[in-house]
Amino acid sequence: MLEVENLSKVYKSKKAVDGVNLYLDSGESIGLLGPNGAGKSTTISMMSTLIRPSDGDVRFKGKSILKQPDLVRPILGVVPQEIALYEELTAYENMKFFGRVYGLSGKKLDNKVEEVLELVGLKERKKEKIKGYSGGMKRRINIAVALMHQPELLIMDEPTVGIDPQSRNYILEMVRQLNQEKGMTVLYTSHYMEEVERLCDRIYIMDHGKVIASGTKDELKSILSGEETVLVEVQHKTNALANQIASLPSIQKVTEVEKGFKVIAPKGENIFTDVFRATEEAGVKLMGLHVQTPTLEDVFLHLTGRKLRD
Amino acid sequence: MWNVIKKDFLTISRDRSEVLVLLIMPFILIAILGFALGDLMSGTNGIEEIPVALVNEQDIDQAILDLEVDLRDQGIPNEIVADLIANIEDTDPATSFINFLTDPDLDDILAVSTDYDKESAMLALEEEEIAAIVIIPEQFSYHLLSALYLDEGTGSKVELVVQNKEQIQAGIVENIVQNFNDHFNFETSIIQATEGAAVQTDLDTVSFGETVSISMQDPVSAFQYYTIGMAVMFALYVASTVSANAFKEKKSHVFARLMITGETPLRYLFGKFTSAIFLTFLQLAILFSVSHLLFQTFENKNVEFWLVIGLITFVFSATVSTLAMLITSIALRFNNDTVSGIFSGGVITLFAFVGGSFTPVEQISPFIRELGNWTPNGAIMTAYLQMIQGFEISEILPMLYRVCGMAILFILLAVAIFPKRRLT
Ligand SMILES: Nc1ncnc2c1ncn2[C@@H]1O[C@H](COP(=O)(O)OP(=O)(O)O)[C@@H](O)[C@H]1O
Ligand SMILES: [Mg+2]
Numbered sequence: 001m002l003e004v005e006n007l008s009k010v011y012k013s014k015k016a017v018d019g020v021n022l023y024l025d026s027g028e029s030i031g032l033l034g035p036n037g038a039g040k041s042t043t044i045s046m047m048s049t050l051i052r053p054s055d056g057d058v059r060f061k062g063k064s065i066l067k068q069p070d071l072v073r074p075i076l077g078v079v080p081q082e083i084a085l086y087e088e089l090t091a092y093e094n095m096k097f098f099g100r101v102y103g104l105s106g107k108k109l110d111n112k113v114e115e116v117l118e119l120v121g122l123k124e125r126k127k128e129k130i131k132g133y134s135g136g137m138k139r140r141i142n143i144a145v146a147l148m149h150q151p152e153l154l155i156m157d158e159p160t161v162g163i164d165p166q167s168r169n170y171i172l173e174m175v176r177q178l179n180q181e182k183g184m185t186v187l188y189t190s191h192y193m194e195e196v197e198r199l200c201d202r203i204y205i206m207d208h209g210k211v212i213a214s215g216t217k218d219e220l221k222s223i224l225s226g227e228e229t230v231l232v233e234v235q236h237k238t239n240a241l242a243n244q245i246a247s248l249p250s251i252q253k254v255t256e257v258e259k260g261f262k263v264i265a266p267k268g269e270n271i272f273t274d275v276f277r278a279t280e281e282a283g284v285k286l287m288g289l290h291v292q293t294p295t296l297e298d299v300f301l302h303l304t305g306r307k308l309r310d
Numbered sequence: 311m312w313n314v315i316k317k318d319f320l321t322i323s324r325d326r327s328e329v330l331v332l333l334i335m336p337f338i339l340i341a342i343l344g345f346a347l348g349d350l351m352s353g354t355n356g357i358e359e360i361p362v363a364l365v366n367e368q369d370i371d372q373a374i375l376d377l378e379v380d381l382r383d384q385g386i387p388n389e390i391v392a393d394l395i396a397n398i399e400d401t402d403p404a405t406s407f408i409n410f411l412t413d414p415d416l417d418d419i420l421a422v423s424t425d426y427d428k429e430s431a432m433l434a435l436e437e438e439e440i441a442a443i444v445i446i447p448e449q450f451s452y453h454l455l456s457a458l459y460l461d462e463g464t465g466s467k468v469e470l471v472v473q474n475k476e477q478i479q480a481g482i483v484e485n486i487v488q489n490f491n492d493h494f495n496f497e498t499s500i501i502q503a504t505e506g507a508a509v510q511t512d513l514d515t516v517s518f519g520e521t522v523s524i525s526m527q528d529p530v531s532a533f534q535y536y537t538i539g540m541a542v543m544f545a546l547y548v549a550s551t552v553s554a555n556a557f558k559e560k561k562s563h564v565f566a567r568l569m570i571t572g573e574t575p576l577r578y579l580f581g582k583f584t585s586a587i588f589l590t591f592l593q594l595a596i597l598f599s600v601s602h603l604l605f606q607t608f609e610n611k612n613v614e615f616w617l618v619i620g621l622i623t624f625v626f627s628a629t630v631s632t633l634a635m636l637i638t639s640i641a642l643r644f645n646n647d648t649v650s651g652i653f654s655g656g657v658i659t660l661f662a663f664v665g666g667s668f669t670p671v672e673q674i675s676p677f678i679r680e681l682g683n684w685t686p687n688g689a690i691m692t693a694y695l696q697m698i699q700g701f702e703i704s705e706i707l708p709m710l711y712r713v714c715g716m717a718i719l720f721i722l723l724a725v726a727i728f729p730k731r732r733l734t
Contacts (some may be wrong), residue, residue: 045566048570049569049570050566050569050570068573069572070572073571073572074572075568078567079569080563080567082560082562082563083562084427084563084564084566084567085562085564086317086321086564087562088320088321088324089320089321091316093317093320097313097317098567098571100313101568101571101573102571103314122512145567174531192346278580
C-alpha cells in the first residue's frame with residue numbers, strides 16, 4: 001500500500017532521517033520503535049506529505065506522492081505527537097470543524113461525530129472545552145479528529161505519551177479494534193516497546209535516523225537467539241561488582257536494573273559460576289539468578305548498547 | 311469558508327482578554343472621552359447656532375419706481391425700460407441676500423430672526439441675546455441697481471453690527487456675509503456697536519472663504535468623534551488578534567493538521583482574511599450601534615447616511631484584514647510572533663494618535679493630520695467624519711480609494727513574504 005524508499009531528511013547539517021526503507025501492506029499494523037530523537041516523527045511527516053524529503057521517495061500504490069500529495073491525503077489519517085486541537089473549542093466543535101474541512105456536512109457529519117465520539121468513549125463530555133480535559137481525554141480527541149473521514153491508513157505518532165495507564169489501555173484497545181475489526185492499516189510510533197509488541201504485526205526499530213532492525217516480533221527476538229539474558233539479583237549494588245561482572249570474558253553487556261544487574265551472554269556459556277565467584281569476591285550477597293525470555297528492549301540494548309528510554 | 315470563520319469567531323470570542331480589548335475597552339474610552347471632552351469639542355467647533363437679527367429697511371417697490379424714473383430720465387426707450395424693470399423684480403439683490411442667510415444650509419450655524427427693528431435689535435445686541443445684526447439699508451437695492459444699470463454712485467452696503475469684532479461668533483457671521491459679497495460684489499460695512507460711530511472695514515483684502523466653507527458643515531459631537539476614533543483604533547487590534555491566533559495554530563500543530571487535509575498555505579492565508587473581515591465588521595457594527603443606543607451618537611441620520619457608513623466600514627474591515635494577513639505572513643515566515651506584539655503594543659498606539667483617535671490632531675499641527683491621513687485608521691476616520699459632517703460621497707471617495715490602495719499594498723506584501731512552500 002505504502003512504500004518508503006531510501007528516505008532522508010537533512011536539517012542544516014544534521015541528518016534527522018538517514019536512508020529509511022519500509023513498507024506497509026493493506027490491513028497491517030506496523031510499529032515504528034525508537035528512542036526520542038531517533039527520527040520517527042520526521043519520517044512520519046514525510047510519509048504524510050507534510051514535509052519534503054531531502055532524498056528518497058514515498059509511493060502510494062506504486063505512485064510517488066511527492067509530486068501528487070493529493071493521491072494519498074484523502075485516505076490518510078494522521079494523529080500528531082502534539083495535541084493539535086483548538087483548546088478554546090469543545091470536543092464536539094473540534095470534530096465538526098475538522099469533519100467539514102474533510103468535506104463532510106449535514107446528517108452525515110452529525111452521524112460521524114457521534115460514531116467517533118462513541119469509539120473514543122467521550123460522548124458524555126463532548127460539550128466541554130478541550131482545555132478542561134485531562135491528558136488522556138485530549139489524546140483521545142486528538143485521535144478522534146483523525147478518524148472523522150474514515151481513513152484507510154492511520155498514522156499515529158506516540159499517541160500515548162504522558163497519560164495515565166487507564167487511558168493508555170483504552171487507546172491501545174481502540175487501535176487494536178480499528179486494525180482488526182475495521183481493517184484499518186495502522187502505523188504506530190512509540191518509544192514504549194510493550195505497546196508496539198502488543199499491537200503490531202511487524203516492527204521497525206529506528207535509532208539515529210536509521211532503521212537498525214525490522215521484522216515480526218519473533219524475527220526480531222531471534223536476533224538474540226544466540227544469547228541469553230540473565231537477571232542477577234543482589235542485596236547491594238556496587239560499582240566494583242558491576243565492573244567485575246563486565247570484565248568477565250563470557251559476558252557481552254551489563255546494565256543496572258532495580259534489583260541488581262541485567263547480563264547478556266552467549267548461549268551455552270556457563271556464566272553462573274563466574275557470576276557467583278564475582279559476587280563473592282566483591283563481598284555482595286547474591287539473592288538469585290534468573291534466565292529471562294528476551295524483550296524488544298533487550299533487542300534494542302543488544303543492537304545499540306543503550307536502553308530505549310534514557 | 312463559513313467553517314473557518316465560525317471557528318475563528320468561536321476561538322476569539324471565548325478568550326476573555328480578547329473580548330476585553332476588542333469590545334469593552336473602546337466602550338469605556340468612548341464614554342470617558344465623550345463625557346469629559348464633550349464641552350471642549352463644542353467650544354472649538356462652534357456647535358451652537360449663532361443668533362442673528364436681520365433688519366430689512368428697504369422698500370423694494372419704491373426702489374424700482376425710483377429706478378424706473380431714473381432710467382426714463384436717461385432717455386431710454388419705454389420697452390427697454392419695462393424689460394429691465396421686469397428683470398430686476400426677479401433678481402432683487404436684497405431678496406437674494408435674505409434667501410442666502412435663511413438657506414437651510416446655514417440652519418445649523420445661524421438662527422436668523424426677522425422679528426427685530428433697528429432699535430430693538432440694538433437693545434438685544436447689548437443684552438447679548440443676539441451676536442450680530444445684519445441691516446439692509448433703505449436705499450440698498452436702489453443704490454446697487456443704479457450703480458449696475460446707470461453707472462451712477464459707488465454701489466451699496468450691507469451693515470453688519472456686532473458687539474465685539476473679535477468674538478468667534480461675530481467672525482463667523484462676518485465670514486458668511488463676506489462669502490455672499492464675493493458672489494454679488496458689493497461692499498459691506500461693519501459697525502462696532504460699542505464705539506457708536508460706524509467703522510468701515512474693507513473686507514475685500516481679507517480672505518475668509520475657506521473658513522466659511524468649514525463652518526457650513528454639520529458639527530461633529532464629542533461622542534461621534536470618539537466613537538469613530540476608538541472604533542477605528544480598536545479595529546486594528548483585530549489584525550493582531552487574528553495573526554496571534556494563526557501563530558497559535560502553527561505552534562499547536564493544528565496548522566500542520568490542516569495542511570495534511572490538502573489545504574494550501576495561501577488558501578489558509580486568505581481564510582484569515584475572510585475571518586478578519588467578518589470579525590472587524592462585526593466589532594465595528596457592535597461599537598457603532600451600542601454607542602448610538604447609549605449616547606444617541608448618530609441621531610437623525612437617514613438611510614443614505616447608514617449605507618455610506620456601511621460602505622466605509624466594509625472598506626476598513628477589508629483593510630484591517632489585509633493587515634491581519636500581512637502580520638500573519640511575517641509571523642509564519644520568521645516563525646516568531648513578536649510582530650503581533652509590536653503591532654498591538656506600539657504601532658496601533660502610534661497610528662491611533664497620528665490618525666486623530668485621541669484628539670483632533672489638526673489642532674496640534676496640520677502636518678500630523680496630513681500624515682495621519684496616510685494611516686489606514688486615520689484616512690478612514692477622516693472619511694467617517696466627512697460623512698457625519700454631511701459631505702457628498704464624491705468628496706469622501708478619494709479617502710476610500712487611498713485606503714483601498716493601502717489594502718492592495720498590504721496584500722501584495724503579505725503574499726510576497728508568505729512562505730509558500732509547505733511549512734514545517
Ligand atoms: N525542524 C527541525 N529542525 C532541525 N532539527 C530537527 C527538526 N525536526 C527534528 N529535528 C531533529 O531531528 C532529529 C529527529 O527528530 P524526530 O523525528 O522528532 O525524532 P523522534 O520523533 O523519533 O523523537 C532530532 O535530533 C531533532 O532534534
Ligand atoms: Mg517524535
